[in-house]
Amino acid sequence: MSTLNNHNFSGQKALIRVDFNVPIKDGNITDDTRMRAALPTIKKVLADGGAVVLMSHWGRPLKDIEKKPHLTLADFTLKPVAAHLATLLGTDVQFAEDCIGDDAAAKAAALQPGQVLLLENLRYYKQEEKGDKEFADKLATYGDVYVNDAFGTAHRAHASTAVIADSFAAGKKMFGLLMEGEVAAAEKVMNEAQKPFVAIIGGAKVSDKILIIENLLEKATDIIIGGGMAYTFFKAMGGQIGNSLCEDDRLETAKELLAKAEAKGVQIHLPQDSIFADKFAADAQTSSGVNTEIPDGWMGLDIGSMACDTFSKVIRESKTILWNGPMGVFEMEKFQHGTKTIADAVKAATANGAFSLVGGGDSVAAVNKFGYTNDVSYVSTGGGAMLEFFEGKQLPGIAAIKN
DSSP, X not given: OOOGGGOOOTTOEEEEEOXXXXXXXXXXXXXXXXXXXXXXXXXXXXXXXXXXXXXXXXXXXXXXXXXXXXXXXXGGOSHHHHHHHXXXXXXXXXXXXXXSSHHHHXXXXXXXXTOEXXXXXXXXXXXXXXXOHHHHHHHHTTOSEEEEOOGGGTTOOOTTTTGGGGGSOGGGEEXXXXXXXXXXXXXXXXXXXXXXXXXXXXXXXXXTTHHHHHHHTTTOSEEEEOSTTHHHHHHHTTOEETTOOXXXXXXXXXXHHHHHHHHHTOEEEOOSEEEEESXXXXXXXXXXXXXXXXXXXXXXXXXXXXXXXXXXXXXXXXXXXXXXXXXXXXXXXXXXXXHHHHHHHHHHXXXXXXXXXXXXXXXXXXXXXXXXXXGSSEEOSOHHHHHHHHTTOOOHHHHHHHO
């Protein structure tokens, strides 16, 4: 496997799979984080004297059009992305009206060193998600070298993320700088974690996090559980949780996870108390108390002060931290204190020498909201991919480059 920094792209066309699936409203990009994350890779190729052919998906056009017939493929175009990328790079970005076909082939063939071409949305074609080899082979003709810099799609065995790699020799396929960083950070946590290693797992549902918790029982010394999923554990233990979120079909699963943790000597930390609300709303009446005695008609929407203190102490004493999921409904000001307290503790531990990886859309959103992006060791751009990595699954986009 070649590495990007050690490769000289002079006179070569780099076909780069990026993740430009960014939010667009009224033709304007509202969050260009993913685009900015890909800039170092693009600039490295251009600085070497190479040319860049970019490919990405945006949304789920074929599925969405099937559900909403008033939509057309034009509603899913990457044209606004090309315009914004030109601004970010400070250079012209050409755009191919299709990702395969005569226009794309002609523009890719005519591309000169220092130039950039963005192909139209890959998911205009069902062959992309199906991992069609013929489709992948057509895309492969546009570059001399293949670079995968789309960690957010690394868990998909799609044509442009995995299958296409077979068309390039070992020295002509590699990770981009973003992908390299993502893989290195994830592998450091899972394979080289210094102890104590705390995993902070939040979010709404136990069912979404069963596999990651089970896999982390083999790695972590401590697992902190917060967010809506905590109340399933409390009900499983016989507590009264009022109207709090609960998966009744996962009560036995919760008991089994607690038993497995005890058998393996892993400390599971559940929040002792919560901030309660009489409704799920920003203007709700609030109260607080222990999580086994939540009154009927009330629901827990954030961890309470005792939980904040306990969790903070565990985090601050850790050497490795993985954070996936918030502690409460942090989008509402009344219920953001718990998540912010966790962010403060992760920041403090990192400053004290711990390695901290924040992965998963909501926890990343929280770190961004509180302005702590530069105060943790690594913030992952790949929600689903990061989750599957920590579930212990092999990611096709990574395997295709390494194998």
